[in-house]
Amino acid sequence: MPATFLGVRHHSPACARLAASVIERLRPAYVLVEGPSELNDRLGELLLGHELPIAVFSHYRDEQRTVASWSPFCEYSPEWVALTAGRAVGARLRFIDLPAWHPALAGRRNRYSDAEDRYLGAVARLCAKFAVDNVDSLWDRLFEVASPEGLPERLTAYFDLLRGESEVGEDDAAREQYMASWVRAAVADAGRKPVVVVTGGFHRPALQRLAVGESDGWPAVPSPPDGTSAESFLVPYSFKRLDAFTGYQSGMPSPEYYQRLWESGPDAAAAGLIEAVVTRLRRRGVPVSTADLVAAHALAAGLANLRGHPRPARADILDALAGALITDDLEQRLPWGTRGALRAGTHPAVVEMVAALSGDRTGRLHPDTPAPPLVHVVTTELASLGLDGDGLVRLDLGRDGHRSRVLHRLRVLDIPGFERQNGPCSGADPVSTEHWRLTVTELRLPLLIEAGAHGGTPADAAAAVLAERAAGAEVGELAEVLFDAVLCGVVELADQLTAELRTGVATASDLGALGRVLAVVLGLWRHGDLWRTDGSAALAGVLAAAVPRMLWLAEGVRGGPAPADPARIEAMVALRDTTRYAALDPAPVLATCRRISADPGAPPELRGAAFGLVWALSASAVNPARAIPGEPRTAGDWLAGLFALARAQVLTGTRGVLTVLDELVTGMGDEEFLIALPALRQAFAYFPPGERQQLAGALLARPAPPGTEGTPADPAAIESTVDSILHAEGLC
Template sequence: MPGTSRAGDVPPPAPDSAASDSSAPDSAVFLGVRHHSPACARLVGRAIEALRPAYVLVEGPADMNDRLDELLLGHRLPVAVFSHYRDETRVATSWAPLCDYSPEWIALREGHASGAEVRFIDLPSWHPAFAERADRHTNRYADAEARYAQATRRLCAHFAVDSVDALWDGLFEVTAPDDGPDDLRARLDAYFDLVRGDAEADAGDRAREEYMASWVRAAVARAGQRPVLVVTGGFHQPALRALSYRSSGRGEGESDRPSAWPEVPTPPDGALGGSFLVPYSFRQLDAFAGYQSGMPSPGYYQQLWEGGPQAAAQGLLRSVAERLRTRRIPVSTADLIAARSLAQGLALMRGHPYESRVDVLDGLAGALISDDLEQPLPWSGRGTLGAGSHPVVVEMVAACAGDTEGRLHPDTPLPPLVHDVAGQLARLGLADADEPVTFDLTAEAGLARSRVLHRLRVLGIPGFTRVSGPADGADPVFTERWEPGPASGREAALIEAG
């Protein structure tokens, strides 16, 4: 049946050739995950509880290892590790987002709570291994899906689904209630072995995998008879397993002593680089907004994480209805009944034990949209919303994303610019402005306020918009008017600008 998600429908994982290798570190347990997958996050939590590992190794920037306590301060998620680098020839920035249902976050939190030593094991985000990822929306968790697009297309055709996300939901997120952790892990191993195949990674990913494997070997040497849990993107898992079983050779920065932790690269002389935590939001996480990795519709997956698939389906229907009514788009009770009936019918036809995200969205579209659509429904593929998208579709996508915004704990270290701007806005009476402000540019006080807001404008910091004033230095206009707007993202923008 289309969308069937039973374990027997996926080929079994390839035999682990290293299992018979006398030099293999039998205490290393590899969990390949999809970033921001509730199912994978639960699997990580259960693995830590069952294994009680000595070390939990997580795909993440190793230069943050001395500052892991910052991540555990009690932030409101989502937050991200923002990394920056600049030298005479290259400027690079990247984000490593974490939300409640990120497997990496669960590994960090639950590993720490269990008494394990937690380490990030990937190269720093500024490293040349990430040099090809220079786009503004780039994040370090982009696992190069283009290289295994052919395998996922074949899987989509086999399961009769339109997109990788619908395929993933049917196989892993919305599964039968009797599926246990072992069933899930077997399917994950099979899936990642298939999509990685024998394709060779690019030079950047090869360098990252060599480096991560050196951390695994060091942890196994230090752990004695206790297990080591390794949590990385599933794309890397097959290569990491093979590299970690290697009996000789050393990765980048690895010491001659097998139990010594690998060296963490530092920026070369004359370069500037570093990392800070920044607030993040569900809108930034959403694949429909341009996020390259992880899951679309983070608001839906938050509900899936908190309440399970049935509650998430009902919550999604409710969220869409509330948003459409707020936007004064008519949605009657009869429409919602029709949408629910369609979603349930689609789930039954597709072999889903519960209504999936796509089942609910398809049901809503069928009940609410009577016009001819000029383009395919966005959840039938991946990418941003195109121009001319139907208004109902736009609001449905926004409802799926949710409006959750992260907040850093007050004790989080921040660059000086954040404190300087906060101090200047408070001193000038602009910190809590909620109405338009007009400045007399012939007075020192008005000129000082204008200068600060113009500096923020040049840096691209949200919060104020200039609506009137002199067009240039020769324009005989001596007043300037600014309107306060949503300050969402101001702190993150200041951190990045700093």
């Protein structure tokens, strides 16, 4: 008996109902489902009795690539319904697609993404014919809210049209050949009993053609190559991860709507979701009256009738809610008219509507579900260290180093519920305490399972993630990875990264990036008693190699008036500290900085920073008042560099600097002052509030300029003048 092929759209309630009815009617010997064939020996695990949604998480790693993918299931997924309905009638169940690690699936993070860009032309013509905005509304119009009569024929016509106008790549062709070999084997083994095949509708026409002929026996499940790692585990999933509005490539947005459609039909789903949106808006403090609710119901029914829908569809509900509840002008097109994630600036009421139709359901695995070793190791370790509950945790890095390393490993792995609120942000930050906020969350388990792809222990997994970050990173990013590796206690990787930095600084071309290297490495070298890196010869070698390269780069920077570059300034701060604390010869540093500070072709913030470095480190007297530029366009940027490098010197010897600065600002016209003001504000931001007050006191203590005695400044008048000038110039 030939097989019965059901082409479906993934996560479609209409297709799920069809699959259930066909299987219940035919009571087949085999139910074959598009899914990872490597899981056929573990179907009992898949059907343990989980709370959906769940997903099969698969990962693969070799020397060239790392792949992670998901095969998600919810209650209305046709693949899931086919499995459960098949089991109920005693059918033998098989997944028939290639394993997730196979090169034919290498470009997919989600096995069940519909990849509808392959047939955009056909979809566009169908949308135009049925007067709908996109493929989601088209699908609802043709299948979800339409009469179930003639559904198989409509699905066949739809997918035949899409397949007929699409080119099939080598990857899809390989998958279809493999799936067809399973179909031939099942038909041969079933004899005169039926076989039902449930796959994405795009594949159905090819499978019908390829499945004809003699069977060569059951196909082998491909094994991953030697020396590679490939595993699959079940993970809890959530509707938020399943929703196309959050970027999921499922082909079906608004999973809560389709869940209700599956449970109670389109009329009840429409009514329930209108009320859910109104309830959600009221909880957010948005006033929604009973009249608004009635209007939304009436408008949804009217739109459905106008559009030829037998009952309100998803877009009818959303359009009705927008029409009834939003009175503001919308700056963006309503998001359900397109595909993809919400854009920044979306109207808050629209955000709440989309969230209500997305839902907040989260799956839960059966307690007997196997998990990767990492889950057990982390659970046990957190409990033994007293880090498995909710609350704030303060760690003394000298005493609680192991607890800190465990939390940092979980942070690097992006496990939710471990938020570091403060602590050392770089090696140069001499802070010896950390504060963490721990939160028990249902998202922890799925992401721990997924993190198990990187290793069986937190240290191994964190090392793998950091190694991936380090691959191809420039030196500044490499230094940040090094700091994370030290915080995580991943000693072997930290040693490797230190050696790579020692080589990389010799060819670094970005001054700011090299400055990040100096800041991190110097801090680890100076304050490494917290992390067992103090006095490291390898770190000292990085410092010794980086300083000459930084001097060469700094002297070669050219640039005229422009906003000050904070990265350059911070690089000079790191150079100052390295020269001061790393026992390096200061002579070449001071000589280079004197040249930079006197070079009119260098950017003003770099000139100011170079001057500040000399002032901070030189035993000889300097006169900063003579060096301040008199040009409004450059004075603020120059001061930013000076203040960042020589803040203490400015505070203890303010009279000369403030005198010149006061005279400079007082002599500016309105336009010149407006030009200089942003840079001046940025420059003085290098002083904490207390020090700014000290500077203000010193400035106010100065004698008033001739002709202004007894005329107190009026801050309100000054602010009003500035505002009027800004408005006149079109700047606000």
